[in-house]
Amino acid sequence: MQNERSNLQVLLARHPDGVATAADFTTRETSLPEPGEGELLIESHYVGLDAALRLIVRDSDEFLFRVRPGDRVHGSIAGRVIQSNHPDWHVGDFVSGSLGVQRYALSDGSGLERCDTTQAPLSAWLGGFGVSGLTAYFALFDVCRPQPGQTVLITGAAGAVGTMAGQFAKMAGARVIGTAGDDDKCRWLVEELGYDVAINYRHAGWFERLREAAPERLDVVFDNTGGDVMNQSLKLIGMHGTVLLCGSTSQYTEEAMQGPSNYIWLGTMRARLQGFVVFDYAARYAEARARMAGWIRDGRLKLPETAVEGDISEFGAVFEQLYRGVNRGKMLLKLPAAV
Ligand SMILES: NC(=O)c1ccc[n+]([C@@H]2O[C@H](COP(=O)([O-])OP(=O)(O)OC[C@H]3O[C@@H](n4cnc5c(N)ncnc54)[C@H](OP(=O)(O)O)[C@@H]3O)[C@@H](O)[C@H]2O)c1
Incomplete structure (x- = not known):
């Protein structure tokens, strides 16, 4: 005691x-x-x-x-x-x-x-109002900048960053697809957070579901996990698309990290693989929080x-x-x- x-x-x-x-x-x-x-x-x-x-x-x-x-x-x-x-x-x-x-x-x-x-x-x-939300805010609005009607894929969609990034991508007017590791979480992403589609990457056939959900390819891949999900998604990257390297959760405990072997699609589609660290935006945290506080008050943003x-x-x-x-x-x- x-x-x-x-x-x-x-x-x-x-x-x-x-x-x-x-x-x-x-x-x-x-x-x-x-x-x-x-x-x-x-x-x-x-x-x-x-x-x-x-x-x-x-x-x-x-x-x-x-x-x-x-x-x-x-x-x-x-x-x-x-x-x-x-x-x-x-x-x-x-x-x-x-x-x-x-x-x-x-x-x-x-x-x-x-x-x-x-x-x-x-x-x-x-x-959501701390580093996770700020990461999602700046990575989405400043770096990925999806346009209305474009398609955004968010991996690790039910995590701290993914839940915020999905809501921001919807605010930007994008069509938002998420990946998560169980069916209940996928349902929750759609019903509670407004994701258009959520796919359980643990099911065989998940990639076919992703292909069907993104018939016009992916304008943004907001990647939180790395590994196979990110690698497969590269096959669907769109022309001048952005693959944002937010995190690589699946690789943190792997002795030999797995790189994306499907990188060839980045060349063909003139797409970019973009690194990101939220601390570069420290001078703008207050500005982001002021906007986020307004959305929370209006009931448009959940934490x-x-x-x-x-x-x-x-x-x-x-x-x-x-x-x-x-x-x-x-x-x-x-x-x-x-x-
Ligand atoms: N760049 C930056 O400035 C910055 C800032 C903050 C965070 N990050 C990074 O962003 C990523 C997401 O952070 P977070 O705080 O949202 O994480 P989180 O809340 O811990 O969510 C992680 C989710 O990843 C999934 N996951 C767990 N093990 C996995 C595996 N082996 N393969 C694939 N998915 C796995 C789990 O969901 P499922 O079961 O649904 O798969 C888990 O809920 C992390 O990599 C973090 O380090 C980067």
Whole structure:
């Protein structure tokens, strides 16, 4: 049982062998940090479960971040300031940031975001109103720029980014096709999020369904997963189409990554394969959020999330569920402190 005046942090116990399990993580109890001059203390309410954390399996500096056994696990939290010696942050402020997976976090304010919960609920600042939604917003509206009547394919459509990208593509007037890993999720994408067609890529014949759904080919492939689904979709890319490399979830745990062998279609169709990183747009986050807040108010934009309630020590077990695709929208761990 944890002492009330102590902190609980989640550490990597060992490098996962492919898919991470709860046993790959452990916890450490430390004393509750005391903020010094210019510092503040935050109590975590939500922890975001990020697909990119699967890269920890790689134990390499080549990717986004490296976590070694014994290190605190990298992750974003959203919570409330409970003590402050910082002039810009006050007790009661809602904040989010990349502060590691822990119940309490000390900060000097750098990299911290102020969460205006009148724009969107606190949890959404880690998902649809946070990096996932901003990724979908800029990748879709700034890079892919689908025109009314064009056809957009979104892979990983039921995930945190895909659920937002699909809604934005509909707002742009496109016809939107999504791929997801189970029939219920596919139904939900159509009935709740407005996707025109959703295809379960685990069924044999999925590619034929995609071909039928896109008789005039695909103007945009917004790719979150890489692997076979992305590779097959290249056969249907349209003239001057865009294949946006948002993420490669299927490859993060693969020792030998699989490249797209159907790239020849990109040449024939004068199409482009476009990389993308949301952090390049940091100066425009407020502008995007102002528009998104308006759509939320008007009921035009949903912020899907799957929040599992539990203590911080359950992080590993919840992370494991992400590999099974149980999430609809952003996967979150909702801590007891959340209101
Ligand atoms: N470029 C950027 O700036 C940026 C920013 C944020 C995120 N990303 C990337 O964008 C991608 C999507 O992120 P997200 O937060 O939406 O992810 P997410 O919510 O974790 O969704 C991932 C979904 O991918 C599917 N999936 C799981 N394992 C898979 C596999 N082996 N092969 C194919 N699909 C699999 C699952 O759905 P199904 O069961 O339905 O397949 C799962 O629900 C990730 O690769 C992430 O790293 C990029």
